[in-house]
Amino acid sequence: GAVVSQHPSRVICKSGTSVKIECRSLDFQATTMFWYRQFPKQSLMLMATSNEGSKATYEQGVEKDKFLINHASLTLSTLTVTSAHPEDSSFYICSAREDHEQFFGPGTRLTVL
């Protein structure tokens, strides 16, 4: 199957700083990528849909000015958590769609101190 990479896999930062997470489709082009957040023992929560060359579509309740998404190429989408706070600590997972399947990156565990 297709491969999606995510970087970094783990990040610890201080409150108030910004963190950028990269999601790459390694062997296919993805016009659409998705960003999810998952809190412990909870299901995936879709944050936003990232479309190459256009603005991301955010789910209700997700602050677009706090979670900046850029999908500048067919193989790269980035999520920047701006002015991170401890409540932003979570597991962030991206996925990329190829045909009818979604392939997930390995996830980024963000801890905000």
Add this chain to the structure above:
Amino acid sequence: GQNIDQPTEMTATEGAIVQINCTYQTSGFNGLFWYQQHAGEAPTFLSYNVLDGLEEKGRFSSFLSRSKGYSYLLLKELQMKDSASYLCAVMNSNYQLIWGAGTKLIIKP
């Protein structure tokens, strides 16, 4: 609204068979997916059903009935490594994936 229902937790014995059910109500239907997720890891794809019937893939099978809004994932010859959460997801008419909360499967020796 759109929702996916699946049991929160199930327990089964190593070597046995377990069936995890999923019912759904979505705005349109473009396929149903099952994913496996081990703790602390991202989900991995297990199966995709878009037509009614049973799809078999090794020890795992997935069934779909579109008229009933129902699917199940069948795991045979359970192994300890099958202990994980199993996520049911439906792709709606907008090609968005609607996720269930997941079923935590506990395998006992």
